[in-house]
Amino acid sequence: MTTTLSRPLTEPQVTPRYPGMKVTQARVINSEWTKFRSLRSTNITLLVSVVLTVGLGALISAVTASHWTTASAADKADFNPIVTSLNGVQISELAVGVLGVLLISGEYATGMIRASLTAVPQRLPVLWGKLGVFSGVVGVTSLISTFVAFFVGQSLLTSQHLGVSITSPDALRMIVGAAAYLVLVGIIGMALGGLVRNTAAGISSLVALLFVIPGLLSLLPNSWSNNIGPYLPSNAGEAFWGHPTGAHLAPLTGFLVLCAYAAVAVAAAAVRLRSRDA
Amino acid sequence: MIEANGLTKRYGEKTAVNDLTFTVEPGIVTGFLGPNGAGKSTTMRMIAGLDEPTAGSVRVNSADYRRASAPMAELGILLEAKAVHTSRSAYHHLLALAQTNGVPRARVNEVIDLVGLGEVARKRVGGFSLGMGQRLGIASALLGDPQTVVLDEPINGLDPEGILWVRNLLRGLASEGRTVFVSSHLMSEMALTADHLIVVGGGELIADMSVEQFVAMASTNVVVVRSPQAGELRDLLMGPDVTVTSAEAGLLEVRGLSAESIGDLAFEHHVRLHELAVHQASLEEAFMEMTRDSVEFHAHTTTDREADGLAHATGGTR
Numbered sequence: 001m002t003t004t005l006s007r008p009l010t011e012p013q014v015t016p017r018y019p020g021m022k023v024t025q026a027r028v029i030n031s032e033w034t035k036f037r038s039l040r041s042t043n044i045t046l047l048v049s050v051v052l053t054v055g056l057g058a059l060i061s062a063v064t065a066s067h068w069t070t071a072s073a074a075d076k077a078d079f080n081p082i083v084t085s086l087n088g089v090q091i092s093e094l095a096v097g098v099l100g101v102l103l104i105s106g107e108y109a110t111g112m113i114r115a116s117l118t119a120v121p122q123r124l125p126v127l128w129g130k131l132g133v134f135s136g137v138v139g140v141t142s143l144i145s146t147f148v149a150f151f152v153g154q155s156l157l158t159s160q161h162l163g164v165s166i167t168s169p170d171a172l173r174m175i176v177g178a179a180a181y182l183v184l185v186g187i188i189g190m191a192l193g194g195l196v197r198n199t200a201a202g203i204s205s206l207v208a209l210l211f212v213i214p215g216l217l218s219l220l221p222n223s224w225s226n227n228i229g230p231y232l233p234s235n236a237g238e239a240f241w242g243h244p245t246g247a248h249l250a251p252l253t254g255f256l257v258l259c260a261y262a263a264v265a266v267a268a269a270a271v272r273l274r275s276r277d278a
Numbered sequence: 279m280i281e282a283n284g285l286t287k288r289y290g291e292k293t294a295v296n297d298l299t300f301t302v303e304p305g306i307v308t309g310f311l312g313p314n315g316a317g318k319s320t321t322m323r324m325i326a327g328l329d330e331p332t333a334g335s336v337r338v339n340s341a342d343y344r345r346a347s348a349p350m351a352e353l354g355i356l357l358e359a360k361a362v363h364t365s366r367s368a369y370h371h372l373l374a375l376a377q378t379n380g381v382p383r384a385r386v387n388e389v390i391d392l393v394g395l396g397e398v399a400r401k402r403v404g405g406f407s408l409g410m411g412q413r414l415g416i417a418s419a420l421l422g423d424p425q426t427v428v429l430d431e432p433i434n435g436l437d438p439e440g441i442l443w444v445r446n447l448l449r450g451l452a453s454e455g456r457t458v459f460v461s462s463h464l465m466s467e468m469a470l471t472a473d474h475l476i477v478v479g480g481g482e483l484i485a486d487m488s489v490e491q492f493v494a495m496a497s498t499n500v501v502v503v504r505s506p507q508a509g510e511l512r513d514l515l516m517g518p519d520v521t522v523t524s525a526e527a528g529l530l531e532v533r534g535l536s537a538e539s540i541g542d543l544a545f546e547h548h549v550r551l552h553e554l555a556v557h558q559a560s561l562e563e564a565f566m567e568m569t570r571d572s573v574e575f576h577a578h579t580t581t582d583r584e585a586d587g588l589a590h591a592t593g594g595t596r
Contacts, residue, residue: 014339014425016351021380021422023349031377038370039363106363114328114361115371115418118353119378121327121344277329 025125032129036137041106042099046137049095049182050145056088057149061156068160080243081164082171085153086146086178089241093185093210096138100189101202103130104269108197117278127273130190131266138186142179150175170243173251177241180255184262185210188233191265195272210234230254233261279304279457280325280426284334287320287481294320296481297334302459304425307452309472309489310461313569317481318461319358322430325459326355339425339457350379350422356415358430358461364404368395368414371403372421381422389417394443408435416444426457433467445471465565469493479569493564501532501540504553511549515540531557 016022036042061084064071071079107113120126150171154163164171188209193202214232217225229235230249239254249257280302287295295317302308312318323329325336327344338346338353346352362371372386390399393413398406403414412435419427429448433441448471452458462468468475468489475492477485485492505511508528515522520534532540537556544551 014348014351016348017423018351018381018385021348021351023347023379027380028378031374034370034374034377035363035366038366038374041365110363110365111357111360112363112366112371114326114357114359115375116378117328118326118355118357118361119350119375121346121349277323 023120023122023125025128028120028125028129029132032126032133036103036133039106041102045095045099045102046141049092049099049138050141052092052095053086053088053142053145053178053182054149054152056091057085058152058156060087061085061153065157065160065162068162079162081154081157081162082150082168082174083243084157085150086174086241088149089146089178089182092145093182094207096142096182096186097189097206097210098203099138100134100186100191101193101206102199103134103190104193105197105199105202106193109199113278123273123278124270127194127266127270131187134186134190135183139179139183142182143176146175146178146182149178174241174243177251177255181237181241181258184237184258185233187262188265191262191269194269195265231257233258236261279337279339280428280459281337281340282321282325282334283336285321285324285331285336286333287317287324287329288332294481295324295331295478298478298481298483299334300476300483300486302426302457302476303474304457305452305455306473307448307458307460307471308474308476309468310459310476310478311465311468311565312461312463312478312484314463316478316569318478319430320481321478322355322357322428322459322461325428326353326357328357348379348422350375350381351424352422353426353428354419354422354424355427356412356419356429356432358434360411360415362403362411362414362418365402367400368403368406368417369399371414372418375418376421379422385421385423389420392420393417409437409440412436413440416447424456426459427451428459430461431463432460433462433464441467465561469561477565477568484568492568493561499533500557501535501537502553502555502557503530503532503540503544503551504528505530505544505549505551507549510547511544514543514547514549528552 064079064084107116116126117123150166154165157163166172189202189206192205193199196202196205210233214229214234217229217232220228226247230239230247235247236249236254236257239248240251240258242248244251248254282298282300285295285298286293298317298321310318310321320329324331325338325343337343341352343349343353366374369386369390372389373383376383376386390396393416395410395413395417398410403411406414412432416429416432419429432444436444448458448460452473460468460471472489474488475485476483477492503511506528508524508530512522512524512530515530515532515535517534520532522533523531525531537554541551541554543549
């Protein structure tokens with residue numbers, strides 16, 4: 001019925017009307033930055049994470065200071081002024097993780113992903129672009145908020161002469177570590193969003209990973225949970241942003257373990273993005 | 279130019295597109311016609327590299343689109359399903375897309391004006407009407423000033439003025455030497471816009487021809503005969519290549535015989551005729567006739583089966 005003439009495929013590629021038109025990684029990063037800043041939801045979620053990091057840190061520090069005189073000996077023994085001021089990250093990690101999930105799942109939910117991948121049919125630059133913008137923005141914001149949380153927390157603790165200075169041992173490691181922890185949790189969230197392509201499922205799996213699995217693990221025999229526990233993402237994180245205890249990995253090991261989680265998740269998301277129909 | 283070669287897409291058991299081979303030439307508007315579920319959108323998603331063909335291949339401007347260095351200069355596409363984040367403004371949506379390929383910012387404002395979204399460009403896309411959404415989709419398709427333009431059902435949701443605007447836009451793009459490939463399930467609209475047609479049904483190619491050829495091939499002229507002796511006339515007319523149907527008493531629709539021979543036959547046998555008229559099939563009828571066998575969801579299964587039987591008796595529609 002149809003007669004399609006076979007012709008030699010010698011036509012050159014089109015000459016773009018705009019000189020220098022070409023997809024580059026830097027341009028895709030720039031585009032992802034435009035996408036990031038032009039959504040009110042991302043800005044609000046980011047702000048929520050800052051408020052939680054600083055606000056909860058301040059609250060916990062204030063409560064600790066005001067109850068110090070009546071605190072038990074055990075509580076006093078466990079007390080670490082830096083951890084107290086940074087404890088907000090245990091909740092703000094959820095906001096950052098949700099932000100990561102939304103960064104990709106939001107595009108699938110609205111169909112935006114089809115426009116993104118048609119403009120960049122090589123696909124992977126889009127993922128790297130999101131990764132770059134997310135790490136940059138969340139990295140800077142978290143670093144500011146953990147530093148602010150530290151100083152606010154210490155000034156509140158000083159009323160009971162519990163505060164420490166920025167030059168005290170491990171202070172910088174823990175402040176920077178807390179910011180790095182938030183970034184890595186967010187990257188894992190982003191990768192989960194790309195793997196499940198659905199906001200609700202992405203957030204659920206992130207919550208399971210950070211909060212549910214550690215709880216379940218405590219139900220296992222001690223010999224099991226003691227061996228597996230330190231390698232869970234949240235515990236590996238505490239090893240480098242918290243005060244190391246015998247139950248934790250060494251700070252650097254903890255950091256590398258969490259980096260490995262993030263790398264595996266991102267690699268899986270990249271494979272899925274590349275190989276599956278959008 | 280778009281070249282599909284044995285293009286096939288299966289989703290599990292279901293074959294959405296089966297062995298499509300066609301070429302969409304530059305300089306003309308090519309209509310992509312088929313009933314809903316015929317595989318038009320799937321084909322267009324494969325052209326854009328969003329879906330990987332199960333078999334076969336498709337080339338855009340003689341190259342693999344997924345390896346294009348400046349994709350937006352090669353292909354601009356409007357997909358039927360929405361492809362825009364509802365919480366973002368039209369301006370930022372277009373800006374983000376433009377930035378990936380290095381399209382200048384001035385072009386973003388240019389396409390916004392071109393599609394007439396100037397006043398709402400800074401508003402959230404979520405509040406857009408269907409027609410405004412289509413205009414935004416067309417704006418993003420044209421952003422990179424592409425050599426090949428693919429639009430899936432672009433007139434859906436547009437008012438008459440918008441439809442006219444799209445028609446002129448498509449003609450203009452083709453006259454600039456671009457490849458223009460537009461899908462629709464409305465034959466009448468395509469007849470006004472397209473020069474060439476690719477018709478699919480049930481995922482398979484049914485026709486690849488000019489609009490004129492399509493009409494000539496698909497339209498089987500029907501002679502409408504009104505007679506008080508319809509039953510008698512019916513018996514006289516019956517023959518190997520003739521089908522006679524009757525929609526109401528005293529009215530016959532005859533296929534396979536000319537008005538002249540029916541009139542002569544009636545005269546010879548003294549059958550009174552009250553009406554003898556040739557009915558030229560409209561484009562929409564021609565299209566329905568052609569795709570009848572492939573329509574996925576029949577409204578009246580039994581009548582369709584009868585009609586199919588008749589169509590085959592007269593030599594078929596394909």
